[in-house]
Amino acid sequence: MFNLLKSKLSSFVNSLSKKVEEKPEEPAPKQAEEKPKSAVAEKKPEKPAEKPREEKKLKLSLETRVKSILSSEVEIREKDVSNLLEDLELSLLEADVAYDAAKSITSNMRSKLVGMHVNKNEVGRTANDVVKATLLGVMEKEKPDVVELARKKTSNGEAFVILFLGPNGSGKTTTIAKMANLFKKNNLSCVIAAADTWRAASQEQAEVWAGRLGVKVVGGQYGSDPTSIAWNALAHAKAKGINVVLIDTAGRQETSKNLMKELEKMNRVVKPDLKIYIGEALTGNAIVEQVKEFDKLIGVDGVILTKADVDEKGGASLSVFHSTGKPILYLGVGQELDDLQEFSSEFVVENLLA
C-alpha cells in the first residue's frame, strides 16, 4: 500500500541527511580569524573598560566555534534543500499527489528546514520529523465520527440516513455492505436502499451482501425512479424502527448531466444526514475534481477511499485532504466485509515513513 510515495519520501530524507552530513566545515567568521591575538594583546588601551569588551567578543566567537565543532552542529541552508525539494515535488506528482498539494507540501518543508540547526548525526531523524509534521499538517481535518452521529440521531427515535455517491465501479455497493457490517457490530440496525436502477445486477449484488448480513434491501424496477426507492427505504426504517438507512446510487461521472440532476432531486427529497463520496485510491489526484463537482452540486461531507490495498502510489489521500478540504472517513482495504479501516492520519504517516 502506498509504496511509491513511501519510497520517494524515504529517498528525500536519505539524500538530505547525506548532503548535510557531507557538507564541508563552514569557515569561521572572518572577523575573529583576521584579528591576530597579538594585536589585541599589544594594543593596551588607555581606558581599561574597553579591553574586556573586545576580549569578550573574541572569546565568544571562539567559544561558538569550539562548541559548534564539538557538537557537530550544522545549519541547514537553502542550497542544501532546494534541489532535493524540487525533486521531491516531481516525485509527489508522480505518486499522484495533486499539483497544488505537492507545491504546498514542499514549500512548507522548505520553511521548516531552512535555518534549522541540527546535529550532524541527526539530520536524518530531523528531516523525518519535518516530513511527518508536514504530512500530518496536510491531513489535519476534523473528521465526523459516523457511528457516533448515527447513535445520536437514533437516540431521538429517528433514522440516520447516508447517501453514497461516486463513479461506477468505485466500490459503493461493497462499501455499503462494509458499513452495514460496522453498524451492526455497534448494535445499530440497517436497511439498504438499492437505488442504483441503472446497472444490471446491482440490486442482486446488494441482496447477496445483505443476505450475509441479515439486512433488508429495499429495491425497485430497473429504470425506475431511484428517489422513490430511497423514499420507500426511509418509510420502511420508520415503520420498523430501523436505525440506519444506507442509500446506494448509480455510478455517475460528474459530467453526466441527467444523472447529476437525479442525484440533486434525491438529495432534496431524502435530506440525508451524511453524503459520502466513494472514490478509488487508484484514481489518484483526478479524484479532486470529482469530489469538488459533487460537492458543488449537493455537498459532500466526507470521502471513503477504496482499493487502498492495491494502490501503490498513495497520493490520493494527500490530494483529497489538501485540495478538496474534505476528510477521509475510512479506507477500503479489500473485498471482504471487515476490510474497512477507520482513517487515521497518524497511522498513514507512520506507515509512509516506516
Ligand SMILES: Nc1nc2c(ncn2[C@@H]2O[C@H](COP(=O)(O)OP(=O)(O)O)[C@@H](O)[C@H]2O)c(=O)[nH]1
Ligand atoms: N481490492 C479492493 N477491491 C474493492 C474494494 N472495494 C470494492 N472493491 C471491488 O471493486 C469492484 C467494484 O465494486 P462495487 O461495490 O460493485 O462498485 P460500485 O459500482 O461503485 O457499486 C468489486 O469487484 C469490488 O469487490 C477495496 O477496498 N479493495
Ligand SMILES: [Mg+2]
Ligand atoms: Mg454498485
